[in-house]
Amino acid sequence: MKLWSKSNTNTIQAVEQFTVGKDKDFDTLLAPYDVLGSIAHVKMLASIGLLTNQEMLALVKELQAIYQLVIQPGFTIPEGVEDIHSYVELLLTQKLGDMGKKIHSARSRNDQVLVDIKLYLRAEIKTIAESTYALFELLQQKSESYKNHLLPGYTHLQLAMPSTFGLWFGAYAESLVDDLTMLEAAYTVVNKNPLGSAAGYGSSFPINRTMTTDLLGFDQLNYNVVYAQMGRGKTERIVATALANIADTLARISMDACLYLNQNFAFISFPAELTTGSSIMPHKKNPDVFELTRSYCNRIKALPNEISLMTTNLPSGYQRDLQLLKEHLFPAFTELNNCIEMMQLMFSHIQVSPNIADDPKFQYMFSVEEVNKLVLQGVPFRDAYQQIGNAIENGQFNYSTLVNHTHEGSMGNLCNAEIKAMMDQLMNRFQFSKATTAFQLLLT
Helix, strand or coil, X not given: CCCCCCCCCCCCHHHHHHHHCCHHHHHHHHHHHHHHHHHHHHHHHHHCCCCCHHHHHHHHHHHHHHHHHHXXXXXXXXXXXCCHHHXXXXXXXXXXXXXXXXXXXXXXXXXXXXXXXXXXXXXXXXXXXXXXXXXXXXXXXXXHHCCCCEEEEEECCEEEEEEEHHHHHHHHHHHHHHHHHHHHHHHHHHCEECCCCCCCCCCCCCCCHHHHHHHCCCCEECCCHHHHHHHHHHHHHHHHHHHHHHHHHHHHHHHHHHHHHCCCCCCEECXXXXXXXXXXXXXXXXXXXXXXXXXXXXXXXXXXXXXXXXXXXXXXXCCHHHHHXXXXXXHHHHHHHHHHHHHHHHHHCCEECCCHHHCHHHHHHHHHHHHHHHHHCCCCHHHHHHHHHHHHHCCCCCCCCCCCCCCCCECCEXXXXXXXXXXXXXXXXXXXXXHHHHHHHHCC
């Protein structure tokens, strides 16, 4: 029987197929977290006298065995079982009899799925944060390696001023710092315990929600039980926004890479095995990885709006609409992490063209440098601007490719160490080890 079935309840197959949809597929991702949440819940029930100590020990031992089952590759929920919550309870009941039925006291599938999703999101955020940090370190390394390699800067896609590959790589590294700042904020929202809110209105049992908060490694509670339910949808939207920020950075650097690899720019190149060819043009080296990354990431950037529209005008309390959020959000973690890993692969093998600035077609990017030299000699800026402008128009412009920028964040003073200090401080604030330790204690 389903968890919600009564003796005279029978849903027709068409309704059941429509309402379940793809949910069981995503429940396999939630399975380990459903078991962990159940272990914490069982321990709490014993602490308030709803289970004996022997019952608690037997249930925890069996739940730990179920955990090992559900983390196996290829794990699926059998046909005829509605969801992961039903399956865990079924396995317990098959092994322990009526004792297995006791674990649902003082909770609902609503707060069960809430805690499962929060634990899943917490783990996925950890994976994304660590992958992003690895990409950050690579970009900083490239920034230092190529800090003296001049690169044309553009505004309006028109030649502007001198830049360097050090600035270019470093800019995207610092962008990831801000992106992880938003991810850390999302982690803070996720890392609150909704367990005990039951169907959204609490329980008449004297449950100890602080205990389950500590056992699951949450930082704090979602205190108000109604808000714990209202947070579903909102939490996913906040997380999606954080993912979209990282995706935006990856999409933008991918666009730059596509431009810079173009033969008319020819600023960078990659080994042939990292590019693709054409079926009829033998000279082609296409940046397919960057093009696909750009598209994947642009799709992820649409995710917050999708979730926002799916949750628009929902009243308080649980609504079945929320089930569909998993289909949109959960795959985005894998897609984004794949894109991050491909960026690491590509930029690990990037080849930077030397002496780009020596090409006369880039001469005018040094115009401001020549204006500034006159200013340093005492010429008023407006007069210096006119002199250099006239020289350009008359074909008499003379310039040097030597540049000397020293202020903070400029090509001669990248401040990469300061940027890394910001990132390291940010990563430390996540405190991922707290959740890891809590899970280890539940499983031993």
